[in-house]
Every structure is written in C-alpha cells, then in structure tokens.
Amino acid sequence: MNLSLKRRGPAERPRAGDEPRPDGDPPDGGRGRGVRFVLLAFGTASLMTVAMAVAAARVTGRSVLGSSPARTAAGTSPSPSGGYPQAVPSGVGDQAQSTLAFFPGYPLLTRRGRR
Amino acid sequence: MLAGAAASVVLWLLAEHVADARTANRAVLLFCFLPPAFVLSMVYSEALFFLLVGLCLLALVRERWLVAGVAAALAGLVRPTGLVLTLACAWAAVAAIRRHGSWRPAIAPLLAPAGTQPAAGLQRAPVRSVHRDARGHRGRRGLAVYLLVRWPLPAPVLVYVAGTAGIALLSSNITSLPRYLLAAFPVLIPVARQLSDDTYPIVLAATATLMATLFWTTSLVAWLAP
Numbered sequence: 406m407n408l409s410l411k412r413r414g415p416a417e418r419p420r421a422g423d424e425p426r427p428d429g430d431p432p433d434g435g436r437g438r439g440v441r442f443v444l445l446a447f448g449t450a451s452l453m454t455v456a457m458a459v460a461a462a463r464v465t466g467r468s469v470l471g472s473s474p475a476r477t478a479a480g481t482s483p484s485p486s487g488g489y490p491q492a493v494p495s496g497v498g499d500q501a502q503s504t505l506a507f508f509p510g511y512p513l514l515t516r517r518g519r520r
Numbered sequence: 521m522l523a524g525a526a527a528s529v530v531l532w533l534l535a536e537h538v539a540d541a542r543t544a545n546r547a548v549l550l551f552c553f554l555p556p557a558f559v560l561s562m563v564y565s566e567a568l569f570f571l572l573v574g575l576c577l578l579a580l581v582r583e584r585w586l587v588a589g590v591a592a593a594l595a596g597l598v599r600p601t602g603l604v605l606t607l608a609c610a611w612a613a614v615a616a617i618r619r620h621g622s623w624r625p626a627i628a629p630l631l632a633p634a635g636t637q638p639a640a641g642l643q644r645a646p647v648r649s650v651h652r653d654a655r656g657h658r659g660r661r662g663l664a665v666y667l668l669v670r671w672p673l674p675a676p677v678l679v680y681v682a683g684t685a686g687i688a689l690l691s692s693n694i695t696s697l698p699r700y701l702l703a704a705f706p707v708l709i710p711v712a713r714q715l716s717d718d719t720y721p722i723v724l725a726a727t728a729t730l731m732a733t734l735f736w737t738t739s740l741v742a743w744l745a746p
Contacts, residue, residue: 439532439541443548447528450552450731451521451561457732461739 524560524567528552530574535709537581538674546712546720551705553728556698558735569598570705573680576605576632577706580612580676585624588612589631596635601703604683606632612676677706 528548535544551557560567572595579588592609595602609632613625673681681704688700715723 435541436533436536439536439544440529442545443528443532444525446549446552447525447560450557450728451524453728453732454558454561454735457735458739461736465740 521561521567523571527560527567527570527574530571530578531705531708534574534578534581534677534706535712537578538677538709539713543709543713546715547708549724550708550712550727553724553731554698554702554708555727555730555734556702558731558738559699559702565598566699566702569595569602569703572598573602573605573703574706577608577677577680580608580628581674583612583616583625585613585616585626585628586631589628589634592628592632593635596633598635599703601684601687602635603633604680604687607683608676608680611679615675673706673710677709680704681707 528551531551532544532548535547552560560570572591576588576591576595579585579591588609592602592605595605606629609628613629616625617623685701685704685707688697688703712720
C-alpha cells in the first residue's frame, strides 16, 4: 500500500461512498491499536484542557468550578438540569432568535445520564 | 467526554475505511487538538452530535442503511443541522439503488428526517431559522467552494461536509464560527492525507497550541467577567 501523501494523485483518491473498499477491512489487531491510539489522543487533549483550566484558576485566584467553561465541564450547567427556556423571549429579529437554544435531544440525554 | 471519545473512535474508523490507518491516526490527532475541540470535553452538544454524524457517515460508506437512518434521525434530534444528513443519506441511497437495483437503501433517507421533525414541534421555526441564517456573508462562499474542489471525499461525506460548512460559512447569526465549522470534521481526512510528513507535525503543534490558548483565554474571560 502506498502511504506517500505527496505522490497520491486525484485519480488514486478513493471515493468510498460510491463503491465498497476493494481491499476490505483491516485485521482486528490493527483496529484495536487504532482505538487505543484514539483514546490516548483524546485523553491527552482532555488533560490539556483540564490543565489549562487549573492554571487559569491559579492565575485568577478563583475556584476551577467558578467559570462558565468549568461549570459546563463539570456538568453543572443549567441546561441539562433545568432544560431550555419554555417561552419565546421578547424582542424581534436575530436577537430573539439567537437566544433560543435548540438541542432538544441533548438535555434529555444528559439529564438521564446524570441520574 | 465519553461521547467525545466515542466520536473520535468513529472518526478513526471512517478515515480508516476511506483512506488508511496512518491517515486515520493523523486525522484523529488533528480533530482532538483543533482550537475549538476543547468543547468535546465539556457538556456541550457537539460531542454527541459528532458521534451520531460519524456513525451515520460510517454506516453510509459501509452500506448499513438502517443504522445510517437511525443515526441521522438521532443527530437531527440533537442539533437541527443534522438535517443535512438527510441529503447525504439520499445521495448514497440513490447511488446504491442504481448500482444494486434494490430499494432497501431508501430506508436511510426516509428515516433520517424523523428526528428533526419532532424536534421542530418542540421549538418554533428551527428550519426557517437555519434558512434565514444562510443569507449573509457572501464573501465566505468562495472558501466553501474551494474546500469542496480541493479536497474530494466520498460522495455522502462530501454532501454532509458541504452542507454543514455551507450553513456555518454563510450564516450571519452565529456566535462562534470555528465551533460551528468543527461539525465539518470529516474534512480532516483529506487534510491529514495531503499534509506532507514535514508539514503535519508543525500544523499539529500549531493547532494544539491554539487550542490551549483559546481555552486559556476563554477561561480567563469567563473568570474575570462580572
């Protein structure tokens, strides 16, 4: 298999949505290594996020749970627990529209997950 | 956070199916360390939405029509832009029907809008709001067209990326363009494949630094704000 990124031309680029992949699925071992690699990468990114939050908390002298990002990261944002506003807010145009959150399945799932 | 990890795994499987394992590793690293990707570790709807989008697209390229339709319907229930997956399902289904002569693929585009429709009944005029959003910022259209021409993807994935990026780029009413553009994450597959061995580490280091800086800034602003 040619792994060179530079030499691969447009004619060689697969369009797998049109036709099934000719060389089939990879061995399970390769897929398992891939999943472990993904989890390691995501975990590293998440740890970096937490580290930045802790560092920002030390700079400001406030609690890690005191900020809006940290509140949502900790799962204490009001939307999952209280749901979205029940009424259309006053105002017209974009202002009224942008105040409406519209992720109806999201608070239902997160609320159930927190129980 | 679990949904974010699962979404990353699904992106890896999709990239591995479309390209190869090496490209999949690269694409996932870019996905995890993109500047707005810190939302994947927070209780935002992005992670769950990306997981369902990835499942739908993976099922489409593997021709698992029922799974694709259900995942698209659930994605529409999480975010209204999940409606774009209906177009991706329809595109893939038409191609498969022509190829195999069976009507079974039609189940995906029939199921896909099932999530958006009941969601539309819970809030007022979501589809109209998306349409109205798409009026502004003509200058971004050139970028969208360039992306589509420059980086070919499998047809259903391309339809989703084009629709999602189009909504984000053409909208005049969104608070965070990078965050909304993150929904077009399958575009990272051709990006990861085309970056050279010399360029890729630089790009990855730059995006990771930007992510840390962006989250640092966001945290400070949130703390310092009254």
